Every structure is written in structure tokens, then in C-alpha cells.
Ligand SMILES: Nc1ncnc2c1ncn2[C@@H]1O[C@H](COP(=O)(O)OP(=O)(O)OP(=O)(O)O)[C@@H](O)[C@H]1O
């Protein structure tokens with residue numbers, strides 16, 4: 417399938433004695449929502465920061481459409497990312513914030529209204545960001561990521577702060593984005609959050625990919641998502657853990 421995918425290979429990062437990411441290899445394909453699931457401290461954010469050129473890897477490659485982030489001709493028109501909740505100036509209105517970021521990315525300022533519409537914050541455009549709730553900030557962050565109409569979205573724990581209606585809205589939004597032939601990679605440490613949101617799953621544990629494949633294969637053989645998650649992240653091999661065809665089970669492969 418054509419489109420802009422993500423390919424991470426042999427990625428590693430060590431911080432002052434801590435192996436944050438040891439050997440991470442996975443892909444996220446166009447037309448699909450890929451969940452990047454793992455317990456706290458597994459290495460999700462570090463991996464995503466390396467993918468987005470914010471942290472320098474010690475080894476490996478992290479490519480978007482075959483290129484490093486820093487090599488992209490039009491970064492914000494290729495990949496939109498939400499790693500932290502909007503660091504917007506609290507005194508600025510949402511419209512001012514979005515117009516500023518549109519201009520910084522080299523996009524028409526009228527994109528501010530377009531992305532506000534997409535993320536359901538049109539009614540709040542003239543409110544100061546400082547008065548926004550956490551959920552509204554999440555939407556503003558996503559709106560900012562969409563300013564360049566990117567082919568790829570990378571989101572780190574995007575459901576934090578969203579109420580149940582917001583979570584359903586985000587899931588629907590991401591599904592539609594992917595259905596358009598685009599690529600979505602979103603991380604979470606909450607497996608139930610990804611259960612209805614993703615097509616493919618990459619499970620990361622202690623800096624290694626423990627499992628990668630279609631979500632349907634993860635829960636094959638009557639294994640619940642929770643059982644599979646706990647088995648694969650405890651390091652213990654299990655006869656009932658998923659290892660079906662079409663999926664790649666990689667735990668134990670890495671040193
Ligand atoms: N800048 C840093 N300096 C030192 N250690 C770091 C740094 N960033 C991350 N780490 C360590 O690397 C490991 C992986 O952290 P990371 O933030 O990537 O995990 P995570 O999977 O995103 O976790 P969470 O679910 O809590 O967000 C942790 O042990 C963390 O303490």
C-alpha cells in the first residue's frame with residue numbers, strides 16, 4: 417500500500433546507566449492505527465522522541481516514509497505529533513496559538529479554523545488557553561499537530577485527561593484519519609484504551625518489543641487482552657499467550 421509509514425529498527429538509548437530502549441524494531445503502516453503499548457517506564461516516550469528527532473539514538477534507525485525526521489522537507493506537513501500537552505502561552509487565545517504554529521510551520525493561518533473544527537474546539541477559539549481544561553488542551557495539542565495536514569500522526573498517551581466521550585471521539589477521529597490511507601501511531605500504558613482503538617499492536621516491555629502483530633491475533637486462542645499483556649510483560653513465556661500466524665512474537669530474541 418502506498419502512503420507514508422513508520423519503520424523503527426534496532427533502536428537503542430541509554431541514559432546515565434539506564435537502558436531506556438534496548439533494541440526496538442517495529443513498523444506502523446498507512447491505513448492502520450497502530451497501538452504502542454507498554455507498562456510505565458517501558459521506553460514508549462523515549463522511542464517516540466527518537467522517532468521525532470527530539471532525542472538522539474545510540475543505535476538503530478527511526479524512519480518516517482523512509483527518512484529520518486530531520487531529513488524531511490516538510491516536517492509538519494508529513495508528521496503531526498503530540499508528545500506533551502500543549503505548551504501554549506496561557507495568555508494566548510486558542511486561535512492565536514494555532515495561527516502562530518501554522519505560520520511557524522509555513523502553512524496558511526486559515527488552517528487554525530480548519531483544525532479547530534476537526535477537533536471540536538471551534539467554540540473555544542477566542543478563549544485564553546490558560547482557562548482550558550486538560551481535555552481541551554489535549555484537543556488543542558491534536559489541532560496543532562494537524563495544522564500541516566500530515567500523512568502521519570504520532571501521539572504519546574493522547575487519552576490522558578479526556579473524559580469517556582472524549583476518548584470515543586478521539587478513537588473515531590483516529591480511525592477516520594487512518595481510513596484515509598494515513599498512518600497513526602499512538603502509545604498508551606492502558607490496554608483497555610487501545611482495545612477498541614487500534615488495528616495493530618506493538619507491545620514494549622523494558623526496552624524491548626515483546627510482541628507485534630494485528631490486535632486480533634493478540635487475543636486469539638481465547639486469551640484476553642489483559643492476560644496476554646500481563647504474561648508478555650512479566651517476561652514469562654506462556655503456552656496460551658498469542659503467537660499466531662501473521663503476528664511476530666519477538667520476546668526472548670533480544671539479548
Ligand atoms: N531524560 C532521561 N534521563 C534519564 N532517564 C530517562 C530519561 N528519559 C527516560 N528515562 C528512563 O528511561 C526509561 C523509559 O522511560 P520512558 O519515558 O521512555 O517510558 P514510558 O514507556 O514512556 O513510560 P510511561 O508509561 O510512564 O510514560 C525509564 O526508566 C525512565 O526513567
Ligand SMILES: [Mg+2]
Pocket residue numbers: 460461462572
Ligand atoms: Mg511515556
